[in-house]
Amino acid sequence: MRMTSIGSDFEMGLLQGLRPVSVEGRIGGTKERPMWISEDLGNMQEDNVLAEAAVVPCYSMGEFVRKMSTLRTYLFNWAEGQQLKVATDCSIEYDRNQLMTPQAMEFGCDVDYNSWTGEVNPRPRPRGGRRSAGGHVHVGVEADAASLFAVGRAMDAFVTVPLMLVQDKVQRRMEIERRALYGKAGAVRLKPYGLEYRTLSNQWTFNDQLIEFVYDAASRAVQFVADGHAPMLEELMIVPVVNTGSRPDLNYYYQLPNWEEV
Numbered sequence: 001m002r003m004t005s006i007g008s009d010f011e012m013g014l015l016q017g018l019r020p021v022s023v024e025g026r027i028g029g030t031k032e033r034p035m036w037i038s039e040d041l042g043n044m045q046e047d048n049v050l051a052e053a054a055v056v057p058c059y060s061m062g063e064f065v066r067k068m069s070t071l072r073t074y075l076f077n078w079a080e081g082q083q084l085k086v087a088t089d090c091s092i093e094y095d096r097n098q099l100m101t102p103q104a105m106e107f108g109c110d111v112d113y114n115s116w117t118g119e120v121n122p123r124p125r126p127r128g129g130r131r132s133a134g135g136h137v138h139v140g141v142e143a144d145a146a147s148l149f150a151v152g153r154a155m156d157a158f159v160t161v162p163l164m165l166v167q168d169k170v171q172r173r174m175e176i177e178r179r180a181l182y183g184k185a186g187a188v189r190l191k192p193y194g195l196e197y198r199t200l201s202n203q204w205t206f207n208d209q210l211i212e213f214v215y216d217a218a219s220r221a222v223q224f225v226a227d228g229h230a231p232m233l234e235e236l237m238i239v240p241v242v243n244t245g246s247r248p249d250l251n252y253y254y255q256l257p258n259w260e261e262v
Contacts, residue, residue: 001147001226003219005140005193006064009054010072010205011047011133013087014079022049022098026082042071044078049094049104049131051075051086057140057193061215068211087133090201091177094129112198115152115186116239124182132178135202137214141194141222148195150230152188154221155197156238157256159214160185161248163204164241175201176245185242199242220258229257 013020029035029045034054036043042055053071058064079086098104111120137159141151167175178201187198197218204210224230232255241248253259 001141001143001222003139003141003222005057005059005138006215006218007055007057007138007140008068008136008205009052009138010135010202011050011052012075012202013050013089013092013131013133014082015085015087016083020049020087020092020094020098021084022094022101022104023047023051024049024101024103026084027051027078037071037074041067041074044075046103048106049098050133051079057138061212064215065208065211068205069208072205088203088206089174090133090135090171090203091174092131092133094131096129099129110189112182112187112189112196113149113152114184115149115188118149121182121184121187130177130181132181132183133202134178134183134198135200135205137197137200137218138191139194139197139218139222143194143225145190147225148188148190149186150225150233151222152186152195152197153233153238154224154230155188155218156185156199156242157233157236157253158221158224158259159197159217160199160242161238161253162213162217162260163200163210164245164248166210167203171203172245175203179243179245185239224256224258227257232256 023046027046034043034045044053053075055067055071076086114121183199189196236252
């Protein structure tokens with residue numbers, strides 16, 4: 001078992017001046033019929049009030065970084081052409097007048113699972129006008145459901161926990177706000193090509209070095225499971241660390257083969 005491909009879909013809010021505004025009616029495109037930028041790069045669509053971009057599957061670190069960076073730049077340039085700016089926050093509070101449509105109230109169209117329990121995660125139930133932006137990772141790997149859930153747990157340890165170490169206080173606060181809605185530890189969707197890891201916010205997608213890290217760490221997470229080490233994860237305090245945003249005790253994680261900080 002090894003990682004055969006990697007992709008991502010990431011969400012970003014839009015600002016008109018300093019005011020968050022809905023993307024509805026500005027891009028077009030849906031999950032079923034996205035607006036393709038090019039077949040070898042990816043597409044865009046409207047997701048609730050956020051702009052979503054998705055990169056096609058990539059087969060090397062260089063390709064992943066290049067295409068993620070290109071797609072991100074395309075989205076920034078598109079927003080500028082609309083006299084808007086891209087919000088780099090993963091948790092955004094919208095005015096009520098931006099949330100009065102059916103699209104703005106649609107959440108979690110497809111179920112995802114808690115890979116620690118195997119249970120379906122509850123659908124998001126936002127309070128007030130808060131919306132959150134994910135940076136989901138699509139991992140190509142041939143495996144059964146049990147192994148895919150193990151990869152989801154390993155992604156928490158190898159990807160999410162190290163990324164928490166480079167967050168400042170503001171980023172950590174926004175991450176906690178986001179996970180009150182969705183993106184808790186081990187959140188995955190099972191896919192024909194492998195799995196979609198949904199715990200991460202969009203914060204890593206703005207930095208090419210972190211994109212490199214995500215590629216490498218995802219590959220190490222898959223190899224960790226392939227080497228039969230997945231039971232080691234049960235002894236670590238991963239779930240509360242991820243869900244509460246508390247700083248991890250690195251003495252736990254240094255015991256894992258191939259684990260390293262950002």
